[in-house]
Amino acid sequence: MGRLDGKVAIITGATSGMGRDTAYVFAEEGAKVMITGRNEARAKEVVEKIKSSGGEASYVIADMADRQSLDKIIDETVEKYGTVDILFNNAGLLSTSSSMDISLEEWDKAMQVNLTSALILSQKVAPIMKKKGKGCIINTGSIAGTSARWGAVAYCTSKHALNGLTKALARELGPEIRVNAILPGAIVTAMLDSVGGEDAVAGMKEMSPLKRVGQGREIGTAALFFATDDSSFVTGQLLRVDGGVDC
DSSP, X not given: OOTTTTOEEEETTOSSHHHHHHHHHHXXXXXXXXXXXSOHHHHHHHHHXXXXXXXEEEEEEOOTTOHHXXXXXXXXXXXXXXXXXXXXXXXXXXXXXXXXXXXXXXXXXXXXXXXIHHHHHHHHHHHHHHHHTOEEEEEEOOGGGTOGGGOOHHHHHHHXXXXXXXXXXXXXXXXXXXXXXXXXXXXXXXXXXXXXXXXXXXXXXXXXXTOSOBOHHHHXXXXXXXXXXXXXXXXXXXXXXXXXTTO
8 A cells, every 4th residue: 555545646847857756756655646847758758657557647738937837737637636635846947147147037937937836836736735624735945945155046046935935835824734845955867967967066975975966766755755644743844855965
């Protein structure tokens, strides 16, 4: 018997990296998983892999930068599965421009993808979860949301703000809904590859007592903890999954 048997989970940004690996973890534990992302070929691949392993999954193509498409995520999930038990706001956009160079267009897009989409989707699932009397929202933050030394002004600012959103939602949506955030460090993902892969985070590897970068599945198992009753007395918390770089 899986720890998420009978649960319906939405995972944004689930066609690659941490979201994809979390989808596999959730499906293995019995959840019906709604995969969201922009790439239909990758979405189909994730769904097919879950189904081939005996799990249940569907996908909806949606761009977190397009507010109109956010309605589609919730509507198609409820149409397909009848409810929502878990929302994992995982989709993210890496903006690397400095404060003096960033355009307002780049700033606004980073805020929409990394922050505002999490608010909007939370607003949409909260009434469903409240009516059921139980629900779980998980946000993907970053260790860039705890220190500005990581640079990249829009990314850093949006992740700091997401920490505040997590705590505010936890305060407002309880007691029925628990809201927590995972703060990954350097994890093997396409986003990491886009900035040079493991070589780009050699300093973080050296700072870590574990002397390595993380794997997407290690984020998935952290999300599983938040999604189950193992964390039934945990809300409003920011869990660093970073190899102890600041311990």
